[in-house]
Amino acid sequence: MTDRLRITGGAVYDPANGVDGDVRDVCVEDGRIVSSLPGDAPRLDAHGMVVMPGGIDIHAHIASSSVNQARRILSDERTADPASPPALLDAIARSGSGGTVPTTFTTGYRYAGLGYTTVFDAAVAPVGARDTHAQLDDTPIIDAGFYVLMGNDAYLLEQVAAGERDRARDYAAWLLGATGAYAIKCVNPGGIESWKRNVRAVRSIDDALGMQGVTPRAIMETLADAANALALPHPVHIHCNNLGVAGNVTTTLDSMGALSGRRAHFTHVQFHAYAGGNGKPWASGAKALIAYINAHPEVTADVGQVMLGPATTVTADGAVEYLLHASSGRRWVNVDVELETGCGIVPYEYRDAAAVASLQWVVGLELFLLSADPWRVVLSTDHPNGGAFTSYPELIRLLMDRAYRDERLRGVNHKLLAGSALADGLAREYTLREIAIITRAGPARLLGLADKGHLGAGAAADITIYARDADVAVMFATPRYVIKAGVLVVEEGQLRRAPPTRRLHVRPAYDDAVMRDLSAWFDRYATIALANYPVSPPRDAPVPVGAGA
Amino acid sequence: MSQMPVGGLVEHVTCLGCGCSCDDIAVAVRDGRIAEARGACALGVSWFGDGRVPAIARARESTVTLDAALDAAATILDQARRVLVFLALDVSCETQRAAVEVADTLHAVIDGVSSSTVAAAVLAAQRRGRVSATLGEIRNRADCVVFWGTDPAARYPRYSSRYAPEPAGLFVPDGRRSRRLVSVDVGDARGPADADTRIRVRADQELDAIAALRVMLAGRSLGSVPGDGGLAELVRTLTASHYVVIVYDAEPGGLPPEPARAESLTALGQQLNAVTRACVTPLRAGGNRVGAESVLTWQTGYPMTVDFSRGHPRFRPDDGARALVAAGAVDAVLVVGRALGIPFALDGLRSVAIGPAASEAPCEVAVDTGVAGIHEGGTAFRMDDVPLPLRAPVPGPPVAADVVRSLAQRIGTRRTRRS
Ligand code: SF4
Ligand SMILES: [Zn+2]
Numbered sequence: 001m002t003d004r005l006r007i008t009g010g011a012v013y014d015p016a017n018g019v020d021g022d023v024r025d026v027c028v029e030d031g032r033i034v035s036s037l038p039g040d041a042p043r044l045d046a047h048g049m050v051v052m053p054g055g056i057d058i059h060a061h062i063a064s065s066s067v068n069q070a071r072r073i074l075s076d077e078r079t080a081d082p083a084s085p086p087a088l089l090d091a092i093a094r095s096g097s098g099g100t101v102p103t104t105f106t107t108g109y110r111y112a113g114l115g116y117t118t119v120f121d122a123a124v125a126p127v128g129a130r131d132t133h134a135q136l137d138d139t140p141i142i143d144a145g146f147y148v149l150m151g152n153d154a155y156l157l158e159q160v161a162a163g164e165r166d167r168a169r170d171y172a173a174w175l176l177g178a179t180g181a182y183a184i185k186c187v188n189p190g191g192i193e194s195w196k197r198n199v200r201a202v203r204s205i206d207d208a209l210g211m212q213g214v215t216p217r218a219i220m221e222t223l224a225d226a227a228n229a230l231a232l233p234h235p236v237h238i239h240c241n242n243l244g245v246a247g248n249v250t251t252t253l254d255s256m257g258a259l260s261g262r263r264a265h266f267t268h269v270q271f272h273a274y275a276g277g278n279g280k281p282w283a284s285g286a287k288a289l290i291a292y293i294n295a296h297p298e299v300t301a302d303v304g305q306v307m308l309g310p311a312t313t314v315t316a317d318g319a320v321e322y323l324l325h326a327s328s329g330r331r332w333v334n335v336d337v338e339l340e341t342g343c344g345i346v347p348y349e350y351r352d353a354a355a356v357a358s359l360q361w362v363v364g365l366e367l368f369l370l371s372a373d374p375w376r377v378v379l380s381t382d383h384p385n386g387g388a389f390t391s392y393p394e395l396i397r398l399l400m401d402r403a404y405r406d407e408r409l410r411g412v413n414h415k416l417l418a419g420s421a422l423a424d425g426l427a428r429e430y431t432l433r434e435i436a437i438i439t440r441a442g443p444a445r446l447l448g449l450a451d452k453g454h455l456g457a458g459a460a461a462d463i464t465i466y467a468r469d470a471d472v473a474v475m476f477a478t479p480r481y482v483i484k485a486g487v488l489v490v491e492e493g494q495l496r497r498a499p500p501t502r503r504l505h506v507r508p509a510y511d512d513a514v515m516r517d518l519s520a521w522f523d524r525y526a527t528i529a530l531a532n533y534p535v536s537p538p539r540d541a542p543v544p545v546g547a548g549a
Numbered sequence: 550m551s552q553m554p555v556g557g558l559v560e561h562v563t564c565l566g567c568g569c570s571c572d573d574i575a576v577a578v579r580d581g582r583i584a585e586a587r588g589a590c591a592l593g594v595s596w597f598g599d600g601r602v603p604a605i606a607r608a609r610e611s612t613v614t615l616d617a618a619l620d621a622a623a624t625i626l627d628q629a630r631r632v633l634v635f636l637a638l639d640v641s642c643e644t645q646r647a648a649v650e651v652a653d654t655l656h657a658v659i660d661g662v663s664s665s666t667v668a669a670a671v672l673a674a675q676r677r678g679r680v681s682a683t684l685g686e687i688r689n690r691a692d693c694v695v696f697w698g699t700d701p702a703a704r705y706p707r708y709s710s711r712y713a714p715e716p717a718g719l720f721v722p723d724g725r726r727s728r729r730l731v732s733v734d735v736g737d738a739r740g741p742a743d744a745d746t747r748i749r750v751r752a753d754q755e756l757d758a759i760a761a762l763r764v765m766l767a768g769r770s771l772g773s774v775p776g777d778g779g780l781a782e783l784v785r786t787l788t789a790s791h792y793v794v795i796v797y798d799a800e801p802g803g804l805p806p807e808p809a810r811a812e813s814l815t816a817l818g819q820q821l822n823a824v825t826r827a828c829v830t831p832l833r834a835g836g837n838r839v840g841a842e843s844v845l846t847w848q849t850g851y852p853m854t855v856d857f858s859r860g861h862p863r864f865r866p867d868d869g870a871r872a873l874v875a876a877g878a879v880d881a882v883l884v885v886g887r888a889l890g891i892p893f894a895l896d897g898l899r900s901v902a903i904g905p906a907a908s909e910a911p912c913e914v915a916v917d918t919g920v921a922g923i924h925e926g927g928t929a930f931r932m933d934d935v936p937l938p939l940r941a942p943v944p945g946p947p948v949a950a951d952v953v954r955s956l957a958q959r960i961g962t963r964r965t966r967r968s
Contacts, residue, residue, distance in 0.1 A: 063847075065934055071846050073675050075864050078850045082861035085653075092961040095653055095861040097850035103862075104847045127683065130928055130936035134642060135847045154689075154719060196690060197720075198791060198826045322822060331678040332819060336828065338685035338935070339719060345678065525719050527685040527711065529561040532572045532938050 004029050005486070006037050010046030010465060013436040014053065016445070016454035020433045026051055028461040031486035035457040044488075046465050049480060052436045053453050054117030054462030055392075056443040059237075059267050059302050060383040061314055062107050063121050063135035063144070065128035066343040069333050070101045070314045070384075074347060077310065078102075083109070086495040090487075091140070093498070100312040100347075100384040108140035108498070110390060112489050115464030115479040118444075118452055118504070121146035122185060122237065122267065122382075123316050125337045126153070127528065129179035130535050136503065141484055143452075143462075145504030147237050148179045149316050151186030151219055152193040154339035155521050160218050161211040166511075169226040171518065173510035176232075178534035180505045182447075182543070183234040184227050187316040189219035191241050192342040195319035202241045205254045216241050217258045224262045230508040231546045233448025235263040235300075240272045243320050247277020249285030253292055256299055265446060268304020268382040269293075270364035276416075282359055284420040286366035294372040300446050302380035305364035305395055307387030308352045308412070314385065318342035339525060350387070358412035360386075362422045368399055369426045374437040375445060392439070393476035399430040400472050435476075449504070449543070461486040503538035508545045556580065559942035564589055565639065565922045566596030567705050568833035568932030569684075569712070576942035583923075583943060590706035596835065600923055604946035607908045607915045615916065615947060622883070622901040622914045623959040626655055629881030629899060631858065635870050636661035636845075637886025638836025639905050639920045640949050641927025641939055645837075645844040647953035648885040653848075654960050656857045658879065661841040663853040664869030665892045667799050670831060671842075671852055672866060673812035680818040682794065682828040683933045684711075689718030692728050693790035695783075696744070697797040697814065698735030698755075698804040705798075705832050709741070713794065720792070729786060733758075738804045746786065748779035752805045759813040762787075766820055792826045799831030833932035836887070837921060840930040874898070885953055888912060903952050916952050919945035 007026040012019050027037040061067050071078070077099035083106040085093035096106030111119055124132045124146045136144045150156055150172060159168035172184055190209040191202045197210065205216040220238060227236040240255045242248040252272040256264075266272070275285035293299050313324060318334050321344025325332030333345035350357035364386070371377035379396075383389040398405045409422065417423040430438075444453020451460045465481040482490035487499040522530040556578050563572040566589070575587040576597065583600040586593055606618035613621070626632050634652040636645055636659065652659035663671060687694075694714045701708035709715050714728045721727035732740025736752030750758040758780060765784045787793050795814060798804055814829045821827035833839050842852035849855045849862035854870075856863045873879050874893040881899040884891060888902035888910035900912040907915035919925040924945025928936050 065936075068843055068846050069679075069934075071850050072671075072842075072852055073678055075675050075851060079864065082859070082863070084861045092650065092654060092957070092965075094650065094848070095857065096848065097862055099850075103850045127685070127935055130938065131843070131930075131934075134646070134844075134928060134936070138646060138848060196686070196792070196826060325678075325819070326823070331676070332680075333674075333678040334680045334822070334828070335934075336682040336686040336690075336826075338683040339689050524717075525685070525689055527683075527688055528935070528937065529572050531561040532563070536938075 003486070004037055004041040005044055006041045007044045007046050007051060007463065007465065010049045010051035012051045012455065013432050014455040015433050015437045016441040017456045019455070026455055026463065028483065028486050031461050033455050033457055033459045033461050044481065048468065050432060050466045050468060052464050053440040053455055054464050054482065054484065055115050055439050056447070056453055057116055057119040057380065057389065058378055058443040058446060059122040059380040060119055060389055061121060061123060061385070062119060063104065063132050063139055063146070064124045065131045066123065066314050066316070066345065067101060068131070068135070069335060069343065070312050070345045071103065073331055073333060073345070074099050074101055074312065088498055089496050091498040100310055100388045104135050104138040105140060108142050109495055112141040112482055112484065113495055114390070114392060114477065115466070115482050116142060117462035117482070117484045118143045120144065120182065120447070123187060124148050124179070124181065125341045125343070126175055126179050127338045127340055129181065133180060133535055133538065139501070140498040141489055141501060143502040143504060145182035147183040147185035148175060148181035149185050149187060149341040150175065150223055151189040152341050154193070155518065157190070157193060157211060157214050157219070160222050161214045163213065165222055165225065167514055167517065168222045169229055170510040170514035172223065172226040173230055173508040174514060174518070177507040180503065180535050180538045182504050182506055183232060184223050184236045186220060186223050186236055187239040187341065188241050188243065189216040190214060191216070192316060192318060195342060196336050200319055205241060205251060205258055220255060220258055224259050224264045228263055232506060232508065233543055233545065234446065235265050237265045237267055239267050239317065243271045243317055245277065246274050246282040249273050249275055249289055252289060256292055256296065260296070261298060263298050266299060266301045268380060268386070269301045270304040270306060270360060270367055270386070271382070273363050273367065282356055282416045284359060284363045284366060286363045286370065287421055290367050290370040293377060300376045302378045303364050303367050304380050304382040304386050306350050306357065306360040307381055307391040307395060308350050308357065308361055309387060309391065311348045311350060311387050312345065312384040313348050314345045316341045316343060318344035320344060321346050324348065338527070352412045355413045355415040358414070359416040361412060362417055362420050365398060365405070366421050366426070369428045370421060374434045375442045377438070378442040378446065379438040393473040396435055396476045397471065397473035400435065402427060402429050503540045505538050505542050506545050507542040559940060562940045562942055563922055563929065563937050564593040564596060565835045565837055565929055566593040567835040568839060569705050569707050570929065570931035570937055571707055571711060572937055578942055581943055592706055597923060600943040602920060602924065602945055603906055603908050603917045605908050605917055609913060615952070618914055618916050619952070619956050619959055622956055623963065625881055625899045625901055625914060626883055627960060627963050631879045632657035632881045632883060633870055633873055633879040634659040634883045634885065635891060636841040637884050637888060637891050637904060638662065638838060640837065640886045641921040641925065641929060642837065642840040642844050643927040643950040644885060644921065644953050645841050646848065647950055647957050649844060649848045650957045651883065651953065651960060653857050654957065654964055656860060658856045658858070658873060659845065660854045660870040661845070662838050662892065663842055664866070665871055666801055667831070668853065668866060668869065669808040670799055670811035673815060677812055677815050679815055680822060680828050681830055681933070683935050684931065687794050687830065688712045688716050690720045690792040691794040692721055693731065693786060693793045694728055695731040695733060695793065695795045696740035697733050697795055698738035698740065699796060699798040699832065700739060700741045701796070701832060702741065704803060704834070708832070729790065731783065731786060736805050746779070746783070748783055755807055756809055756813055759817050763817055763820055787821060787827070788824050790825060793821060795827070795829045797831060800834045830933065837929040839932055839934060840928070843930050843934060884912070885949070903956065904949060917946045918949035918952055921949065925949065
């Protein structure tokens with residue numbers, strides 16, 4: 001254990017504090033960054049190395065009933081990727097299996113092995129929250145939280161229909177606390193409920209969804225306003241309608257426009273940035289989308305890059321997965337969940353010979369390379385949807401190394417790339433500072449995590465130290481040291497310790513009046529007693545909400 | 550154990566008597582015993598019993614302290630050449646998680662009841678996926694309920710009243726009258742007596758019948774349709790419905806054995822979703838067997854029959870507990886859960902049991918624990934993979950999760966010391 005540690009001689013990338021590769025010491029005491037230490041404090045020599053805050057994944061799927069359904073059917077790929085226990089000094093090490101959806105222990109070890117110390121699961125059905133907490137309890141090293149699905153929740157939709165936006169807000173507040181969640185997630189607003197009614201396409205955000213006044217627009221407005229009124233650390237996290245459909249960039253721009261002026265996070269926008277459709281071939285819609293984002297400071301996004309190779313698509317957006325199953329003939333899981341949400345799974349492979357997969361790969365890179373503000377457009381692959389989190393180092397190389405990127409570009413299918421900005425040549429190469437923003441400082445800011453994503457005094461001592469390498473993919477895949485809450489987790493490239501983790505969750509206040517109404521709803525429609533619905537409160541204190549947070 | 554009530558009424562108790570996992574039971578407690586399990590069906594009432602369970606720790610023939618029993622258990626397991634950890638019934642997910650840790654540390658094989666009950670369905674899902682729904686969705690939405698060779702009244706007594714077809718739901722406001730109830734009788738396995746439609750299929754023609762449904766659904770014509778001609782009508786009913794659920798009993802003893810049933814029904818359900826919305830849901834029995842599959846999956850990647858002998862999990866569906874014991878491939882067994890009623894004999898094996906009434910099983914070392922949901926809390930999974938909290942209406946012996954964790958600790962310490 002390391003109570004005190006002085007990291008000396010490294011080039012520090014701490015963009016939140018304006019530090020850009022300066023060689024300076026970073027001091028750690030009792031799990032936090034401090035401004036100074038006595039001269040005799042133990043030292044860690046980081047000369048010639050790169051020091052960054054620990055990585056923060058704003059959007060991944062690592063611990064939910066849906067993720068476990070995916071694990072269950074992927075016995076073939078995980079057989080090829082067994083995971084022996086690491087040689088830990090402080091805990092019983094556990095084995096597991098990998099593939100695109102690793103087991104819980106392996107997920108924690110592999111994230112930490114990449115220098116990531118905080119991860120959010122982006123889609124948890126309220127009724128499955130207990131399952132998620134149990135899986136996260138078995139996910140070592142990384143601090144974690146999750147977003148709870150609300151965009152198709154029947155009770156919430158009733159409040160939208162009735163114009164009861166205050167009650168919707170109170171319900172959202174209750175549900176966040178009852179499930180131990182961190183943020184509000186809105187997937188294909190109204191579209192999952194429609195899928196359950198066998199209405200398979202939501203054409204626009206103003207489609208009437210069979211309930212008076214309920215449109216995707218109204219759902220998004222309600223949830224965005226709820227999150228902002230509650231002053232949650234992270235705003236509503238939106239997966240737009242029409243994911244993966246040619247021409248969907250129109251829907252995405254409409255959705256952003258609908259929330260204009262409101263704080264909102266739009267997730268895996270790559271999957272929502274396609275032009276074409278209506279008989280016209282698929283094309284990149286990245287330029288239009290990123291132009292909008294660049295011009296609207298209230299909008300934030302993660303990219304959801306597609307990586308060429310194996311993936312598992314797993315989403316609450318069941319309708320999309322049916323289409324993928326129908327068009328690919330692949331295995332397919334659908335689970336409709338309890339008037340709340342859905343779940344669809346199709347194991348997939350993005351092949352460079354395939355025209356659409358190549359376009360998706362290009363669209364994601366265009367969004368990154370045309371983004372004017374790395375603080376607001378951050379890195380994700382929507383793990384494991386666009387590719388597993390283990391491909392982040394490769395993605396970082398694509399962003400930092402133009403020669404490599406151009407070489408990869410030559411190898412993909414160009415059928416749908418006419419007029420694409422990347423095909424026309426984008427020279428930009430991300431700097432280490434920008435990488436530190438899109439993988440650490442940016443996500444921390446978007447998540448409202450004041451003590452993460454930076455190395456200023458008082459921050460959690462989550463630190464990653466990389467040895468430089470000509471191949472940045474190698475550099476980012478094999479950090480030399482990783483420190484989590486002051487504990488040396490990776491030492492000389494080896495995973496050595498698995499300290500306790502922290503659950504990140506919120507518990508906003510709400511007007512109790514909602515409980516009377518909700519109780520009547522439970523009596524009529526629920527299969528679980530209201531008294532049994534909330535999870536036991538996580539042992540960690542909630543992240544504060546409200547103006548003072 | 551200590552702060553539990555010895556008298557009074559404990560509400561919202563979850564029953565694990567079958568996979569319905571009804572969580573609306575009010576348990577009346579008098580003098581530390583269960584006087585009444587209000588709201589439970591007869592099966593549930595007998596599952597709760599009066600709450601009395603043995604509470605000793607035993608090594609060979611003698612009663613010993615818990616610590617002595619765990620030391621003896623650790624020695625047996627540590628010295629064995631190859632250990633089988635068996636996840637039996639009536640333990641919480643917390644206990645199951647600790648048991649998988651023991652298996653991992655020991656490089657053991659771990660299995661549970663699934664390999665001798667639902668293995669075919671597990672493998673079918675790996676090949677084809679599944680189309681499913683949680684019970685709340687079925688309750689609120691299913692306007693066509695097909696019981697496939699299954700009348701839930703016998704083994705899942707409150708399924709009909711809590712989930713379907715009886716209750717009114719958001720999209721089926723008149724309950725039973727809002728739904729079409731179809732019984733497909735497979736051989737002697739009959740569906741509910743009050744079905745609106747009844748179709749009879751010979752047991753040896755079940756797969757042909759499913760295949761015929763699929764052909765008709767695809768709009769192709771058939772030379773000859775098995776059964777009494779009701780299948781064509783059934784296709785019309787299914788496609789005219791808004792939300793179809795096909796319910797079958799996945800546990801042995803209900804339907805005639807048919808290993809390909811799960812996969813065929815899944816294929817039918819997937820195909821139905823081209824036209825309407827449909828799901829195929831298995832009925833599962835109690836004791837938190839579904840939780841064991843979930844826990845094994847998140848920790849190892851596989852829902853049953855996992856071999857850690859190479860230091861990492863390998864899926865060995867052909868080498869389940871029964872087969873391994875029969876082949877003499879293991880020399881020691883750790884049963885976690887109810888050891889009476891496991892699907893293999895312990896003769897000739899060194900054996901440790903930790904769980905409800907362990908001391909009544911013919912094991913070398915036994916530690917009695919409470920029954921999950923009666924004497925100890927935690928989490929269990931309903932038949933539809935929905936997690937539920939367990940309550941502990943009466944006090945009981947040591948908590949299984951604590952006992953297995955302290956066994957894991959002992960084994961972990963021994964192994965670390967050696968390496
Ligand atoms: S139906 Fe099953 S879970 Fe419900 S009370 Fe009866 S035995 Fe218990
Ligand atoms: Zn996602």
